[in-house]
Amino acid sequence: MSFLLPCPNCGPRDVDEFAYAGETTERPQGTPSPRELASYIHFRRNAAGVQREWWYHRFGCELWFLAERDTRTNEVLKTELPSTDAAGSPTPHEPATPDTPAV
Amino acid sequence: MRDIFRTRRMWRRRGELKPRYDVVVIGGGSHGLATAYYLAKNHGITNVAVLEKSYIGSGAAGRNTTIIRANYRTPEGAEFYRSSVELYEHLSLDLDFNLLFSQQGHLTLAHSDRAMITMAERAEVNQLLGIDSRLVYNDETARLCPELNLSDDVTWPILGALYHPPGGIIRHDAVVWGLARGADRRGVEIHPYTEVTGIERSNGRVTGVKTTRGEIACDTVISATAGWSTLIGDMAGVPLPITTHILQAFVTEPLKPFLHVIIVSSQMHVYISQTDRGEFLIGAEIEPYTTYRGTSTFPFLEYSARHTLELFPQLESAKVLRQWTGLCDISPDYSPILGLTEVDGFLISCGWGTYGFKAAPIVGTTLAELVATGRTPQLIAPFTLERFYTDTLVSELAAAAVSH
Numbered sequence: 389m390s391f392l393l394p395c396p397n398c399g400p401r402d403v404d405e406f407a408y409a410g411e412t413t414e415r416p417q418g419t420p421s422p423r424e425l426a427s428y429i430h431f432r433r434n435a436a437g438v439q440r441e442w443w444y445h446r447f448g449c450e451l452w453f454l455a456e457r458d459t460r461t462n463e464v465l466k467t468e469l470p471s472t473d474a475a476g477s478p479t480p481h482e483p484a485t486p487d488t489p490a491v
Numbered sequence: 492m493r494d495i496f497r498t499r500r501m502w503r504r505r506g507e508l509k510p511r512y513d514v515v516v517i518g519g520g521s522h523g524l525a526t527a528y529y530l531a532k533n534h535g536i537t538n539v540a541v542l543e544k545s546y547i548g549s550g551a552a553g554r555n556t557t558i559i560r561a562n563y564r565t566p567e568g569a570e571f572y573r574s575s576v577e578l579y580e581h582l583s584l585d586l587d588f589n590l591l592f593s594q595q596g597h598l599t600l601a602h603s604d605r606a607m608i609t610m611a612e613r614a615e616v617n618q619l620l621g622i623d624s625r626l627v628y629n630d631e632t633a634r635l636c637p638e639l640n641l642s643d644d645v646t647w648p649i650l651g652a653l654y655h656p657p658g659g660i661i662r663h664d665a666v667v668w669g670l671a672r673g674a675d676r677r678g679v680e681i682h683p684y685t686e687v688t689g690i691e692r693s694n695g696r697v698t699g700v701k702t703t704r705g706e707i708a709c710d711t712v713i714s715a716t717a718g719w720s721t722l723i724g725d726m727a728g729v730p731l732p733i734t735t736h737i738l739q740a741f742v743t744e745p746l747k748p749f750l751h752v753i754i755v756s757s758q759m760h761v762y763i764s765q766t767d768r769g770e771f772l773i774g775a776e777i778e779p780y781t782t783y784r785g786t787s788t789f790p791f792l793e794y795s796a797r798h799t800l801e802l803f804p805q806l807e808s809a810k811v812l813r814q815w816t817g818l819c820d821i822s823p824d825y826s827p828i829l830g831l832t833e834v835d836g837f838l839i840s841c842g843w844g845t846y847g848f849k850a851a852p853i854v855g856t857t858l859a860e861l862v863a864t865g866r867t868p869q870l871i872a873p874f875t876l877e878r879f880y881t882d883t884l885v886s887e888l889a890a891a892a893v894s895h
């Protein structure tokens with residue numbers, strides 16, 4: 389068994405129905421240096437513990453959502469639809485679709 | 492008679508940790524042990540401790556599917572892995588321990604025109620560097636592997652393959668034990684069940700490590716912790732571009748030997764070899780989400796068995812014996828990260844993803860040389876951590892995503 393992920397729209401489903409899009413990241417503000425940008429693009433916290441991350445219900449309702457999952461146990465503590473103040477998410481000037489790494 | 496059952500120690504059981512070592516290696520997997528071995532053998536540096544949080548070979552070193560090959564896509568990668576294959580060719584002799592290295596050949600199947608083009612490119616890059624690698628069509632594939640289902644009556648008919656004759660498989664436990672014994676005999680201390688919990692620094696350089704068995708002073712720490720690298724990097728204050736995923740594999744019950752070549756299908760995310768014990772050893776690609784939990788999954792078993800049966804329908808009633816997982820440290824460009832970091836005295840070997848076992852001897856020799864001379868060997872210069880800050884990546888996506 390892999391694990392179940394509760395889609396905020398469809399409820400608990402097998403993780404293989406979803407596309408994983410990585411931990412939330414924070415885009416550097418202002419005019420970032422190339423080094424800051426490269427760091428934002430490539431480096432990850434890769435936490436052993438609770439991680440906030442993006443998922444996409446690929447074989448389901450096709451919604452993007454956020455999950456909090458303990459990477460040591462794969463226990464999913466919480467899932468929610470993104471709001472404008474979600475980490476690594478749109479500022480009011482950006483479109484509502486979250487900025488995500490390639491799936 | 493009793494002698495048959497005598498426990499033969501491959502390395503000495505050591506007592507307490509010493510207060511000080513010249514070099515501390517974190518991780519008792521293939522890379523940590525190889526580095527310690529070559530530090531002692533090539534450079535006479537023997538005041539070395541290998542610290543392993545569990546038993547020796549408990550990580551990916553004891554869980555991998557042992558494919559050793561050099562047919563990578565970039566000139567930097569191909570040259571690097573070729574040097575490693577050459578070291579493996581002499582390693583049994585060198586360690587005086589039979590590693591059962593079988594260079595039976597490696598076939599990466601192409602199921603589309605696009606794959607044929609990628610394979611042709613890889614063959615060209617390889618040939619330029621003197622690596623035995625070429626495109627073959629189904630007549631030759633049929634000669635190399637008569638049991639392979641080459642019919643059109645499948646989901647993904649086979650159009651051709653990239654053939655790499657020196658590619659092979661090895662007994663991974665023997666590699667681990669042989670390197671550990673070789674290091675031990677030269678004076679290196681191997682300490683299993685010793686977890687590193689902190690890395691001491693002062694003025695931007697390493698001064699020691701904290702462990703579950705006490706503190707140690709040292710000037711050089713080498714992290715060879717594969718899937719756990721980020722956590723060790725955090726202890727040293729060195730961020731890494733790594734995510735940790737599981738990779739799975741399973742074996743069937745032993746069958747009469749009939750497969751004498753390694754078969755990889757990137758299209759179907761599956762690769763197959765037959766071990767010396769006759770088991771069919773089957774692997775796939777990583778699970779897409781990051782995790783530190785090594786639980787096997789049923790969907791993996793289901794889809795890799797299904798894809799295996801497309802290639803070898805005769806395995807239809809073979810029973811599955813075991814299934815397992817290991818942690819993999821995935822880097823953004825599918826190339827390793829090797830050598831110095833911003834912290835003086837803190838060296839790393841990581842970014843090994845699903846393909847690092849084949850690199851153990853060359854990692855060991857080059858990192859040992861770096862420690863001994865203070866200079867980064869040319870062969871590993873393209874693989875610095877710094878490349879991710881300057882965006883000068885070495886992309887092996889085409890050659891490393893599914894074939895390990």
Ligand SMILES: Cc1cc2nc3c(=O)[nH]c(=O)nc-3n(C[C@H](O)[C@H](O)[C@H](O)COP(=O)(O)OP(=O)(O)OC[C@H]3O[C@@H](n4cnc5c(N)ncnc54)[C@H](O)[C@@H]3O)c2cc1C
Pocket residue numbers: 517518519520521522523542543544545548549550551552553554555556557558559685686687688715716717718719723738739740774816817818819843844845846847848849850895
């Ligand atoms: C299923 C599977 C199949 C694979 N197939 C292939 C293949 O066919 N060919 C190939 O080339 N590669 C393959 N790989 C990849 C290869 O196994 C790894 O890249 C390679 O083994 C990593 O180097 P290592 O042996 O040093 O790592 P590991 O054996 O993982 O060693 C790291 C060690 O560090 C220890 N450690 C972690 N944290 C601490 C700490 N805080 N203190 C002390 N010790 C610590 C761990 O316990 C572990 O033993 C495969 C991997 C898997 C999982």
Ligand SMILES: [Zn+2]
Pocket residue numbers: 395396397398399445448449450451
């Ligand atoms: Zn849904």
